Amino acid sequence: MRILVATAVPVERDAVASAFGSGPTTVDLLAAGVGSAAAAVSTATALTTAALAGTPYDLVVSAGIGGGFQPEAPLGSLVLADAITVADLGAETADGFVPVTELGFGAITHRPPDALVREAAAVTGARTGTVLTVNTVTGSAERAAELRRRHPGALAEAMEGFGVAQAAAAHGVPVLELRAVSNPVGPRDRAAWRIGDALAALTEAFGKLTPVLESWNPHDR
Numbered sequence: 586m587r588i589l590v591a592t593a594v595p596v597e598r599d600a601v602a603s604a605f606g607s608g609p610t611t612v613d614l615l616a617a618g619v620g621s622a623a624a625a626v627s628t629a630t631a632l633t634t635a636a637l638a639g640t641p642y643d644l645v646v647s648a649g650i651g652g653g654f655q656p657e658a659p660l661g662s663l664v665l666a667d668a669i670t671v672a673d674l675g676a677e678t679a680d681g682f683v684p685v686t687e688l689g690f691g692a693i694t695h696r697p698p699d700a701l702v703r704e705a706a707a708v709t710g711a712r713t714g715t716v717l718t719v720n721t722v723t724g725s726a727e728r729a730a731e732l733r734r735r736h737p738g739a740l741a742e743a744m745e746g747f748g749v750a751q752a753a754a755a756h757g758v759p760v761l762e763l764r765a766v767s768n769p770v771g772p773r774d775r776a777a778w779r780i781g782d783a784l785a786a787l788t789e790a791f792g793k794l795t796p797v798l799e800s801w802n803p804h805d806r
């Protein structure tokens with residue numbers, strides 16, 4: 586079982602690495618960049634490189650900190666995606682936002698394997714729900730409410746999951762997204778972000794999650 590974990594920034598990558606100590610692991614870590622496009626390019630490159638070397642990945646995990654919708658996803662808690670949905674890929678119309686799928690193009694959602702999500706949530710204590718991918722961090726109550734109206738199952742937002750999932754799908758590799766909540770989705774208050782607590786939660790989660798991922802049989806989907 587070969588696993589690729591893609592974070593956005595090095596501090597998130599290092600938080601995941603802290604879960605492994607110095608022993609051998611089947612997990613490779615990648616700081617893939619902030620935003621969906623950077624994450625997609627970096628992840629696709631890593632997947633292609635591994636495949637060409639004859640050692641393809643079996644699973645990709647998009648991981649890092651994220652905003653949590655309140656009160657369902659409190660600061661310091663974990664959210665595991667049962668759906669990875671891009672929230673702002675579409676068109677503004679006189680009737681409001683229309684996703685690209687309703688315009689006849691592409692996809693807006695990738696779905697991680699059900700059984701693996703259930704098992705991973707049980708071992709980490711993560712809540713399961715939709716994790717939105719956005720290009721702009723939400724900064725107002727109005728935008729948060731609009732996202733909740735359009736995505737009633739959303740528990741968290743971040744900026745990379747959909748890009749990582751697009752790359753994984755192009756390679757036929759299953760994907761997970763795990764977010765540790767560093768801030769509420771809503772009015773911007775950068776001083777209230779609890780990044781340290783979220784990174785600690787990410788480390789603890791990977792300590793519990795990795796044995797589950799390593800023993801997962803991809804045919805149990």
Ligand SMILES: O=C(O)c1cccc(C(=O)CC[C@H]2O[C@@H](n3cnc4c(=O)[nH]cnc43)[C@H](O)[C@@H]2O)c1
Nearest residue numbers: 593619620650651652722723742743744745770775
């Ligand atoms: O403070 C800012 O202005 C700012 C603007 C863009 C990005 C950031 C980050 O620190 C984001 C880093 C990383 O964290 C994820 N993240 C964390 N909270 C949220 C959120 O509420 N909404 C979306 N993304 C979030 C994201 O995946 C970034 O990669 C700060």
